[in-house]
Amino acid sequence: MSWVSTSPLQLIERETVVSRAPLCPEIQLHLVTHTCRLWRATDRDLEALELADPFWAFAWAGGQAIARYLLDHPEEVRGRKVFDFAAGGGIQGIAAALAGASCVAANDLDPIALHAASMNADLNGVHLDLAGGDLVGDPLAEFEVVLAGDAFYGSEAPAVLKWLCRLAKAGKRVLLADAGRGFIETEGLLGLAQFETPTDEDSDGTRLRPTWVYTPNP
Amino acid sequence: MKILVTMKRVTDYERKVKIAPDGSHLITEGMNFVANPFDEIAVEEALRLTKAHGGEVVVFSAGPKDAAQQIRQGLAMGADRGIHLLTDKELDSDAVARLLAKVVDQEKPDLVILGKQATDDDANQAGQLLAGYLGWAQGTFASKHEGLEGPEEKAQKPGLAIEGGKVHVVREVDGGLETIALDMPAVVTTDLRLNHPRFTTLPNIMKAKKKKLDEVTAESLGVDLSPKVKMLRFSEPPARTAGQIVDSVDTLIHKLKNERKVIA
Numbered sequence: 170m171s172w173v174s175t176s177p178l179q180l181i182e183r184e185t186v187v188s189r190a191p192l193c194p195e196i197q198l199h200l201v202t203h204t205c206r207l208w209r210a211t212d213r214d215l216e217a218l219e220l221a222d223p224f225w226a227f228a229w230a231g232g233q234a235i236a237r238y239l240l241d242h243p244e245e246v247r248g249r250k251v252f253d254f255a256a257g258g259g260i261q262g263i264a265a266a267l268a269g270a271s272c273v274a275a276n277d278l279d280p281i282a283l284h285a286a287s288m289n290a291d292l293n294g295v296h297l298d299l300a301g302g303d304l305v306g307d308p309l310a311e312f313e314v315v316l317a318g319d320a321f322y323g324s325e326a327p328a329v330l331k332w333l334c335r336l337a338k339a340g341k342r343v344l345l346a347d348a349g350r351g352f353i354e355t356e357g358l359l360g361l362a363q364f365e366t367p368t369d370e371d372s373d374g375t376r377l378r379p380t381w382v383y384t385p386n387p
Numbered sequence: 388m389k390i391l392v393t394m395k396r397v398t399d400y401e402r403k404v405k406i407a408p409d410g411s412h413l414i415t416e417g418m419n420f421v422a423n424p425f426d427e428i429a430v431e432e433a434l435r436l437t438k439a440h441g442g443e444v445v446v447f448s449a450g451p452k453d454a455a456q457q458i459r460q461g462l463a464m465g466a467d468r469g470i471h472l473l474t475d476k477e478l479d480s481d482a483v484a485r486l487l488a489k490v491v492d493q494e495k496p497d498l499v500i501l502g503k504q505a506t507d508d509d510a511n512q513a514g515q516l517l518a519g520y521l522g523w524a525q526g527t528f529a530s531k532h533e534g535l536e537g538p539e540e541k542a543q544k545p546g547l548a549i550e551g552g553k554v555h556v557v558r559e560v561d562g563g564l565e566t567i568a569l570d571m572p573a574v575v576t577t578d579l580r581l582n583h584p585r586f587t588t589l590p591n592i593m594k595a596k597k598k599k600l601d602e603v604t605a606e607s608l609g610v611d612l613s614p615k616v617k618m619l620r621f622s623e624p625p626a627r628t629a630g631q632i633v634d635s636v637d638t639l640i641h642k643l644k645n646e647r648k649v650i651a
């Protein structure tokens with residue numbers, strides 16, 4: 170494989186195909202699928218491409234679940250200001266925009282994710298504001314709804330959940346989704362919907378992951 | 388159901404290992420390391436079983452810091468979490484079996500699946516020793532029912548099946564196959580023809596980095612790693628001398644008789 174580094178835009182165009190996540194066929198996304206060379210890339214290939222783990226290139230179970238939930242329950246976001254935390258490719262933010270949110274900001278640590286989210290928004294004829302950097306702990310004063318799709322990984326997950334619960338206490342509508350990845354306690358959360366989300370867990374792509382959309386208990 | 392599998396870090400079997408000039412050890416600098424292929428088969432089989440019956444697959448490896456790569460590979464294949472026993476010591480099979488016995492005490496798996504042997508030392512002992520320490524039933528050299536040709540056949544005839552609280556193991560024995568039923572919990576070791584391990588894909592590699600990987604030490608498990616088996620010497624297979632092309636059968640017979648003295 171030869172990897173030539175280019176601009177994020179070119180990289181996303183070159184390494185992905187326009188595709189749809191199984192749970193949300195309404196939404197088009199630039200995704201790495203089994204037809205793309207990155208599908209079988211190793212850590213070494215990513216290094217050669219100077220690419221951080223491209224979380225934006227896949228529609229994770231949690232993002233799919235929130236997006237599905239919002240498309241089915243547009244009243245959750247209609248006319249409201251939405252913040253999409255750990256947006257990745259922005260699937261849940263795009264669903265919010267399609268559901269009639271007055272504005273949506275996509276936030277991710279990875280600058281390439283923001284490029285991808287913006288390109289994905291274009292594919293679906295919606296607009297996302299982009300917010301880089303780590304905003305965990307921020308009061309998010311301008312926003313009314315906060316989304317967190319598949320954002321609970323690793324040791325920082327409990328701190329993220331605490332922050333989201335504080336935001337909920339402060340009166341914001343918080344929707345989060347987890348596919349039972351085991352990094353957060355879901356006991357204090359109210360389940361709003363459950364989906365059997367097809368994921369790429371298996372090499373044959375058939376494993377369904379039970380994925381919950383939650384909101385913090387009042 | 389909980390299944391514990393092992394993933395040993397071994398020298399790449401596709402590359403030639405170098406032996407120190409005095410034969411005391413192998414030169415590992417610059418070597419490529421991979422997962423023991425029999426262990427990959429163990430992970431694959433565990434994933435198939437939990438896909439069918441539900442449950443969790445835990446990957447164990449004992450080895451240096453970098454052995455985490457092999458555990459991550461198991462996690463990228465789809466296992467749920469890892470346990471890494473950190474050590475820079477050379478372990479013999481007995482130490483590995485005693486470590487695993489402790490991990491089994493803590494994790495209480497229904498099944499432990501190991502490669503039948505590792506491609507670096509070819510010892511073929513850890514699984515058997517572990518079953519001995521635990522007092523569990525063992526099914527070694529798990530293989531596949533005949534029909535290795537088409538992909539459908541391969542998919543249809545598993546070598547390991549769980550039925551009525553027992554694990555049925557198809558074993559490769561001299562000249563054929565035998566099928567045995569083991570009470571669970573049990574220890575199973577995998578042979579080459581059991582399955583074809585899946586390839587890892589990027590999303591799974593990325594996810595694997597976030598999965599839980601606990602580091603433990605031999606001290607915390609209360610296991611003494613001093614080997615019972617001491618490695619004395621490594622040596623290369625004898626070099627082959629160059630062949631000769633002879634012009635007639637008569638010359639050949641003459642040479643075999645008089646030069647090589649292998650026929651009278």
Ligand SMILES: C[S@@+](CC[C@H](N)C(=O)[O-])C[C@H]1O[C@@H](n2cnc3c(N)ncnc32)[C@H](O)[C@@H]1O
Binds near residue numbers: 303319
């Ligand atoms: C598994 S992806 C989920 C992406 C998307 N929500 C989905 O479900 O498809 C997790 C994302 O969280 C981002 N992330 C992790 N920590 C973050 C933080 N503190 N602030 C913003 N983004 C973060 C990562 O860069 C990554 O894109």
